[in-house]
Amino acid sequence: MAVGYACLTIGVKDAALSRCILKNATQDTIIEITKQNLDALEVMMDYNIHHNIQLFRISSDIIPFGSHPVNQVEWWNQCKDLFECIRKKIIQGNIRVSMHPGQYTVLNSLQQNVIENAVRDLVYHDKVLEALGMDQSCKIILHIGGVYGDKNKAMDTFARQYEKLPRTIKDRLIIENDDKNFTISEVLEVSKKIGAPVVFDNLHHAINPPEEQRPDCEWIKECKKTWNSTDGKQKIHYSQQKENAPAGSHSDMIFYNDFLSFYHRLNEKEIDIMLEVKDKNLSAVKCKNILENARVEELKEEWSRYKYLILSRSPNLYTVINEAFVKSESREEFAPWFYERIEQALELPVNSKAQVTAAECIWDRIYDSCTETERKRYEKLLYSYSKENGTLSSLKNHLFKCVNLRNLQELVDSLYFYLN
DNA sequence: TGACGTCAAGATCCG
DNA sequence: CGGATCTTGACGTCA
Numbered sequence: 001m002a003v004g005y006a007c008l009t010i011g012v013k014d015a016a017l018s019r020c021i022l023k024n025a026t027q028d029t030i031i032e033i034t035k036q037n038l039d040a041l042e043v044m045m046d047y048n049i050h051h052n053i054q055l056f057r058i059s060s061d062i063i064p065f066g067s068h069p070v071n072q073v074e075w076w077n078q079c080k081d082l083f084e085c086i087r088k089k090i091i092q093g094n095i096r097v098s099m100h101p102g103q104y105t106v107l108n109s110l111q112q113n114v115i116e117n118a119v120r121d122l123v124y125h126d127k128v129l130e131a132l133g134m135d136q137s138c139k140i141i142l143h144i145g146g147v148y149g150d151k152n153k154a155m156d157t158f159a160r161q162y163e164k165l166p167r168t169i170k171d172r173l174i175i176e177n178d179d180k181n182f183t184i185s186e187v188l189e190v191s192k193k194i195g196a197p198v199v200f201d202n203l204h205h206a207i208n209p210p211e212e213q214r215p216d217c218e219w220i221k222e223c224k225k226t227w228n229s230t231d232g233k234q235k236i237h238y239s240q241q242k243e244n245a246p247a248g249s250h251s252d253m254i255f256y257n258d259f260l261s262f263y264h265r266l267n268e269k270e271i272d273i274m275l276e277v278k279d280k281n282l283s284a285v286k287c288k289n290i291l292e293n294a295r296v297e298e299l300k301e302e303w304s305r306y307k308y309l310i311l312s313r314s315p316n317l318y319t320v321i322n323e324a325f326v327k328s329e330s331r332e333e334f335a336p337w338f339y340e341r342i343e344q345a346l347e348l349p350v351n352s353k354a355q356v357t358a359a360e361c362i363w364d365r366i367y368d369s370c371t372e373t374e375r376k377r378y379e380k381l382l383y384s385y386s387k388e389n390g391t392l393s394s395l396k397n398h399l400f401k402c403v404n405l406r407n408l409q410e411l412v413d414s415l416y417f418y419l420n
Numbered sequence: 421t422g423a424c425g426t427c428a429a430g431a432t433c434c435g
Numbered sequence: 436c437g438g439a440t441c442t443t444g445a446c447g448t449c450a
Contacts, residue, residue: 007426008427016428017427017428018428018429019427019428019429019444020428020429021429021430021443021444021445022444022445023444024429024430061426061427061428065445068445102425102426102446103424103425103446103447103448104425104445104446104447104448105446105447106446106447106448109447109448111447114446114447117446117447121446145447145448146447146448146449147448147449148448180424180448180449181448246424248424249425391439391440393439393440394438394439397438397439421450422449422450423448423449423450424447424448424449425446426444426445427444428443428444429442429443429444430441430442430443430444431440431441431442431443432439432440432441432442433438433439433440433441434437434438434439434440435436435437435438435439
């Protein structure tokens, strides 16, 4: 079983993706951004290796305008070495990668040019996985598409278009239930026709359930039948509804309790779970640490990333957690205890007093070596934030700049600077 | 015609 | 002028 995350790695230096708009998409710009993004992907893989994350979705934005005619770059040739380097890391970390064209890639469209674009997009996604030397178990996930007033006809159209695809793409393509149109039961029906494996998405399913009511784990069992040995382990998507947001909005973080009960209800543990969540890698590492019952020692690094963020939310919880690490507490179930408190702190409303405490604490680390200008700016920003006419982000930005100039490693990597 | 989703780039504003 | 904040882009469907 692997838990994974999609596209972006939060809180890691040099892991950000770049892009450009169509107007600026010259061949030179495209190749430059491509190289930058492959470098970033390599950094993400380093992170995945280090945290033992074995499931990862590569962003469709990895190649700018990857399936657009404006991109005439033979990136798979020009960046061979970079791809090879990333491939080695994927192998080293035993990572299963995938890709997922978005809601705008519609294979069953009524418009021929939309279909052509969709096919081009699938070719592009396959080409990325091909350039990385990945086998058939590294999948491309697609939704069925539009309904156009007649669901059965739309499903047939999808099947017909699927059949026309090149073999290599068919071997990678898997299909997923969506939140508006095609329920899990309908996607299974399509799968019967075309033979593509089915991905169960729990949140889409909750919003857009089929008439036949069965527990999630039974639908998952049903989906498993669509996976054969060359497809690799069955994959599912897991996400949680964000409170007080439109149906289908992904939560800021995965609350581990609900995740655990979902996990324990699964009949089949030989399964890969892709989390879809705002905080990406952070929730993936959390769920993994909890499933593996990580001990105090193993969570020290996690704590050093979270500590200033938690301090900025709740000095109380900060102290409670910090004590446990100082004393190297060997309590049973340490990981759930730890993350429960992290979740609690992150759920609290913004507390400007705590924010000031954390800022002062970070400034203490800079103070000895600060310039006059840095100090004045810090004092001004802190003062105006505490007087409610300055923003927290400008204060944090200034601190982040100071911290980076000095290469204060623990602070450079602190989630304090990456989450609000 | 605009909402949907994504998130960095681009544009504009501010001191 | 640098930095902060708001808006745009690129895709297709559907109300």
